[in-house]
Amino acid sequence: MSQKSIRIIPLGGVEEIGKNLTVFEYEDDIIIVDCGTMFPSEDMPGVDLVLPDAAYLYKNADRIRGLFITHGHEDHIGAIPYILRNFVCPVYATELTKALIEFKLKEHMMDDKVKVTCVEPGDRVKAGCFTVEYIHTNHSFAGAAALAIHTPVGVIVHTGDFKIDFTPVDGGPCDLNRFAELGSKGVLALMSDSTNVLRPGYTMSEVTVGKSMEQYFNDAQGRKRIIIATFSSNIHRIQQIIDCAGRHDRKVCICGRSMTNICSIAVKIGKLNLPESMTVDVSNLKSVPPEKLVVITTGSQGEPMSGLSRMANDTHDRLKVGPNDMVIISATPIPGNEKMVSRTINSLCKKGCVVVYEDVHVSGHACKEELKLILSLTKPKYFIPVHGEYRHLMEHAMLAESLKIPHENVFIPAIGTVIELNKSKGKMKETVPSGEILVDGSGIGDVGNVVLRDRRLLAMDGLVIVIITMAAEEGVMLADPDVVSRGFVYMKESEVMISEVKRMVAEYVEGADLSDRDWNALKAGIKSMVHEYLWQQTKRSPMILPVIVEV
Numbered sequence: 001m002s003q004k005s006i007r008i009i010p011l012g013g014v015e016e017i018g019k020n021l022t023v024f025e026y027e028d029d030i031i032i033v034d035c036g037t038m039f040p041s042e043d044m045p046g047v048d049l050v051l052p053d054a055a056y057l058y059k060n061a062d063r064i065r066g067l068f069i070t071h072g073h074e075d076h077i078g079a080i081p082y083i084l085r086n087f088v089c090p091v092y093a094t095e096l097t098k099a100l101i102e103f104k105l106k107e108h109m110m111d112d113k114v115k116v117t118c119v120e121p122g123d124r125v126k127a128g129c130f131t132v133e134y135i136h137t138n139h140s141f142a143g144a145a146a147l148a149i150h151t152p153v154g155v156i157v158h159t160g161d162f163k164i165d166f167t168p169v170d171g172g173p174c175d176l177n178r179f180a181e182l183g184s185k186g187v188l189a190l191m192s193d194s195t196n197v198l199r200p201g202y203t204m205s206e207v208t209v210g211k212s213m214e215q216y217f218n219d220a221q222g223r224k225r226i227i228i229a230t231f232s233s234n235i236h237r238i239q240q241i242i243d244c245a246g247r248h249d250r251k252v253c254i255c256g257r258s259m260t261n262i263c264s265i266a267v268k269i270g271k272l273n274l275p276e277s278m279t280v281d282v283s284n285l286k287s288v289p290p291e292k293l294v295v296i297t298t299g300s301q302g303e304p305m306s307g308l309s310r311m312a313n314d315t316h317d318r319l320k321v322g323p324n325d326m327v328i329i330s331a332t333p334i335p336g337n338e339k340m341v342s343r344t345i346n347s348l349c350k351k352g353c354v355v356v357y358e359d360v361h362v363s364g365h366a367c368k369e370e371l372k373l374i375l376s377l378t379k380p381k382y383f384i385p386v387h388g389e390y391r392h393l394m395e396h397a398m399l400a401e402s403l404k405i406p407h408e409n410v411f412i413p414a415i416g417t418v419i420e421l422n423k424s425k426g427k428m429k430e431t432v433p434s435g436e437i438l439v440d441g442s443g444i445g446d447v448g449n450v451v452l453r454d455r456r457l458l459a460m461d462g463l464v465i466v467i468i469t470m471a472a473e474e475g476v477m478l479a480d481p482d483v484v485s486r487g488f489v490y491m492k493e494s495e496v497m498i499s500e501v502k503r504m505v506a507e508y509v510e511g512a513d514l515s516d517r518d519w520n521a522l523k524a525g526i527k528s529m530v531h532e533y534l535w536q537q538t539k540r541s542p543m544i545l546p547v548i549v550e551v
């Protein structure tokens, strides 16, 4: 008799860092872990957000028993308001994560459709044949959790995003005991965070950031205003800054939309201690001497619309920076953001600010030795690296093999690949429909490859529109062709070339046989002729749009 298997299907979060979503399926029951978004890459002009393609879930909506969230970073919760439009299921998360999800749902006017239940480390939730247990870990998010998913074929441990911090700011160290306990009873599979697998050693404790922060506060004491940019969701980091400000008798101004939102949510649920008496509103900055002030803002990634970028570009309506400011960037650039960050740093330096970005950040993800520790404690039969680009997954797979997990028990998944496991064997199976869905404005999924190709073409070489006015009945041209262009050449300086295009088109239309009124053939002819001429003249290929106006 063949054994029944559990099917694990990552619909995002592998071969990429972002839009995490994993499906666990056993017979008639499905549970989901995380539901995140990703930022668009540079070849997606105009796109706001990227979601995982969850068509597989929509098709199996009646079998979904629950969505379990590991923590509240966007790559784990961002897609909830989009994907949960298409089916209803209970959502589980720890306290701060729950509050952030609810805030998001409210923004999308979905708060009465989706119910989020608060869970704590140690809690177990039954969902169909699964029981999902929350395990406390450390991460750059307060209340991050790993999951032990108890299934009919064994326990699957999913680390979520984690690191091991023995001296965290709050909440205690990662629950290594529980990982060890699960390991001693037998773990079927481990799915583990691969983000920092290329880094040797251990990730530093969050408290080290507080120590170097203290040093910089001493340097600025009595002389400079301090402006600190960091991730708005890193409540422990923000708490350390507030505590430091308190010790140095400085008031705190929280600045930037997402910073203000998350801080007020965290204060409300008691996860952030920011006494009212210490705060100054951004509209009231003049009431406090600059050297008695700390501004905490967004923009640690150089995002163009963020607080720090606007200060650097002099477009912030409340805050002007200059030689009396020390700016601390408490983050490292996420790969891809380096240029934007260095642009911001250069602008701030030009204004005379002291800019600090060394030793004021630690990662939220485990390095190699911590990953080895989790592998050794859980002793899984199968290993699946997740949360990484291919090179990270590959390295993590090799790390597992170096700890004596047999090669055939290690699976490097691609998006949509089904991994089927039971106690005696595991294998990669078919692929289910999967990929990415692009969000642009209020449109979800209506921007696809064709639209993106056009946008790229327009962005590179611009657009040339050729307008021809025809008498419909007679099939003759009524006026000289007109040419309009955008983003191609500066028309005023290219008059000769544009007149030549008009002349060629007129000649072409006059010479064409239009007895059958085949405008499409006429357009195609004009398009290739103009394309060839413009290429010869400029070595550019703008998009050419012939428009025939019948009157």
Ligand SMILES: [Zn+2]
Pocket (backbone or CB within 6 Å): 071, 073, 139, 141, 161, 364
């Ligand atoms: Zn995270």
Ligand SMILES: [Zn+2]
Pocket (backbone or CB within 6 Å): 020, 073, 075, 076, 161, 387
């Ligand atoms: Zn993540």
